[in-house]
Amino acid sequence: MTENPDTSGTTAEKTAGEGRVAVVSGGSRGLGRVLVERLLADGWHVATFSRSASDFVTEAMAAHPGSFHWEAVDLGEPETARTFVRNVHRVFGRLDLLVNNAGIVREELLFTMPPKAIESLITANLVAPIMLTQACARVMTRQGGGAIVNISSINAVRGYRGVSVYAAAKAGLDGFTRSLARExxxxxxxxxxxxxxxxxxxxxxxxxxxxxxxxERRTPLGRLAAADDVADAVLYLSSPRAEFVTGQSMVIDGGLTC
Ligand SMILES: NC(=O)c1ccc[n+]([C@@H]2O[C@H](COP(=O)([O-])OP(=O)(O)OC[C@H]3O[C@@H](n4cnc5c(N)ncnc54)[C@H](OP(=O)(O)O)[C@@H]3O)[C@@H](O)[C@H]2O)c1
Structure with a gap:
């Protein structure tokens, strides 16, 4: 394992984030917010977007003027993700890590779901992350390396009533992960x-x-996860400790699906 930043093969594979640039989609709250906070604390420059700014976003812009960038972007219009990546590159000059975190869920049986709702779930949870990845991967390729982490869901690996379209999108993201790792x-x-x-x-x-x-009853470890439990896995996969790990899906569910 390479721990020396100067000998690591790829740019996102350094010991700490110092000077490196992360894009985290949906960083205004939830898991995305936790990732933004922890990456900033590790010395990364962080760019994120959401449809609207939260108090957290406003505070982070004031607290980290040179290392935090936020824009209003709607995954419902995936081509705006390309503009976002161009802007991030202009602001920070490089791009080392992409976390495709933003996602939306709508619980409804397929029988009653309007076609427009089906389309927007697939667009936001699958098409937009793919297009964001394409834009980021082009920058990473020119730089000679990087890391991409897609946030899926156990709905991709187990069936649950009322989330079939969301599950389809998340399973698509896992398939995308494996094939893209080869590319x-x-x-x-x-x-x-x-x-x-x-x-x-x-x-x-x-x-x-x-x-x-x-x-909680069905989870061997007896509780729901905290966002930090999930963030730990994302940060591991983004770190030099995972430098020989690619094309994998890491389940963080306290054993619920085992
Ligand atoms: N929470 C869970 O139990 C759970 C379980 C398995 C997987 N996941 C996955 O984990 C990821 C994070 O979930 P979370 O629970 O942290 O979500 P959350 O608290 O609902 O936050 C979602 C983030 O994404 C942004 N977002 C949502 N729709 C967007 C859109 N159309 N365009 C741009 N940004 C958008 C939100 O900001 P705006 O609303 O302002 O746009 C927010 O910043 C998602 O991919 C989710 O599917 C969650």
Whole structure:
């Protein structure tokens, strides 16, 4: 394992983030916010987007004027992701890590889901991350390396009623991860996905107490994840410790799907 930043083969593979640039989609809250905070604390420059700015975004812009960049971008318009990447490159001059974190869920049986809702779920959770990845990977290829981490879901590996379209998009992201790892390995770019079980965030805030208790009961480790549990896996896959890991999907669910 290469721990010396000067001998590491790829740019995202350095011991600390000092000077390196991360793009995290959906960094205004939830897991994305935790990733932004931890990357900034590790010395990375961090660029993120969401549809609207949260208090966290406003505070981070004031606290880290030279190392934090935020823009309003809607994954419903995937081509705007390309403009975002161009802007990030103009602001920070390089790009070492992409975390495809932003996602939306809509629980509804397929029978009643309007076609437009199906299309927008697939666009936001699959098409837009693919287009964001394409734009970032081009920059990383020119630089000689980088790392990409896609945030999937256990819905991609287990069936649950009411989330079939979301599950299709997340399973697509895992397939994308494996094939892209083969395309980009020769360019020094590693591509992995993290497959979280349920964790506390706005996405799970509305979960009925009975559902939460059932998940806790069925989870060998007896609780929902914290966003930090998932962030630990993302940061590992982004680090030199994972320099020989690519094309993998790492399940972080306390054993729920084992
Ligand atoms: N929470 C869970 O239990 C769980 C479990 C498995 C997998 N996941 C996955 O983990 C990732 C993070 O989830 P989370 O729970 O942290 O989500 P969250 O708290 O709902 O945050 C989602 C982030 O993405 C942004 N976002 C959502 N839709 C967007 C759009 N159309 N365009 C641009 N930005 C958008 C949100 O900001 P705006 O709303 O302002 O746009 C926010 O910053 C997602 O990919 C999710 O599918 C979550």
């Amino acid at each position: 980009l390995g020769g360019h020094g770019i590693r591509v992995n996905s993290v497959v979280p079980g349920y964790f506390d965030s706005a996405m799970t805030a509305e979960m009925p107490a009975a559902s939460r208790a059932r998940i």
